[in-house]
Structures are given as structure tokens and as C-alpha cells.
Amino acid sequence: MNVLLWLMLVVLVILALKKKARSTLDQAQTRQVPPEQAPSRPxxxxxxxxxxxxxxxxxxxxxxxxxxxxxxxxxAHADHA
Ligand SMILES: [Zn+2]
Known part of the structure; x- marks a missing residue:
């Protein structure tokens, strides 16, 4: 029973870390996207x-x-006209 409790705790920690990593990745992407779209082609x-x-x-x-x-x-074409 004790092992099961630890296993659940480990899974929860992994899930929390994954969620955090994904949110920081999203932030990095949203921060990067505007500059790529922003440089207006002159x-x-x-x-x-x-x-x-x-x-x-x-x-x-x-x-x-x-x-x-x-x-x-x-x-030549200007003269021709
Ligand atoms: Zn011409």
C-alpha cells in the first residue's frame, strides 16, 4: 500500500512537471511568433x-x-515611337 502511494506521488509530480514545461514552451512560442510575423517585408x-x-x-x-x-x-524604342 505504501508503494502504491509513492507511485501515485511520483506520477503526480511528473504530470505537474510536464504541465509546467508545456506552459513555459507555450510562453516561449507566443513570445517568438510575433517577431516572426512582425518584420514587415518592406x-x-x-x-x-x-x-x-x-x-x-x-x-x-x-x-x-x-x-x-x-x-x-x-x-531605341523611345526613338522608334
Ligand atoms: Zn520596348
Missing amino acids: AAKAETMVCCAHCQVYLPASEAIYAGEQAYCSQ
């Missing part, structure tokens, strides 16, 4: 794309050649 890096008025190729606005209101992929 949307500013996505540059505006413009379409060449001559060949309809898309290119970054900073690399486009402008003739009037139209954007072109190269000087």
Missing part, C-alpha cells in the same frame, strides 16, 4: 513597374526611358 522595395509603350515589356520605373508621358524599355 513594401517599398517593390518598385513600380512600367510597361514599354512599344513592346509592352515591363520594367522598373527607374530603368525606363521616358518620352513625353510614355515609358520605354530602351532608347
Whole structure:
């Protein structure tokens, strides 16, 4: 009978430790998740794309050649228009 009592006590201690370990793990996860989601991918890096008025190729606005209101992929296409 005494052995059974000790066995129950040991099981209870193990269960309590497991519960504590799980709760600390949950805390660590909830603490870690926000920083992973938080780093906002800088949307500013996505540059505006413009379409060449001559060949309809898309290119970054900073690399486009402008003739009037139209954007072109190269000087040749700008001259061609
Ligand atoms: Zn073009």
C-alpha cells in the first residue's frame, strides 16, 4: 500500500512537471511568433513597374526611358515611337 502511494506521488509530480514545461514552451512560442510575423517585408522595395509603350515589356520605373508621358524599355524604342 505504501508503494502504491509513492507511485501515485511520483506520477503526480511528473504530470505537474510536464504541465509546467508545456506552459513555459507555450510562453516561449507566443513570445517568438510575433517577431516572426512582425518584420514587415518592406513594401517599398517593390518598385513600380512600367510597361514599354512599344513592346509592352515591363520594367522598373527607374530603368525606363521616358518620352513625353510614355515609358520605354530602351532608347531605341523611345526613338522608334
Ligand atoms: Zn520596348
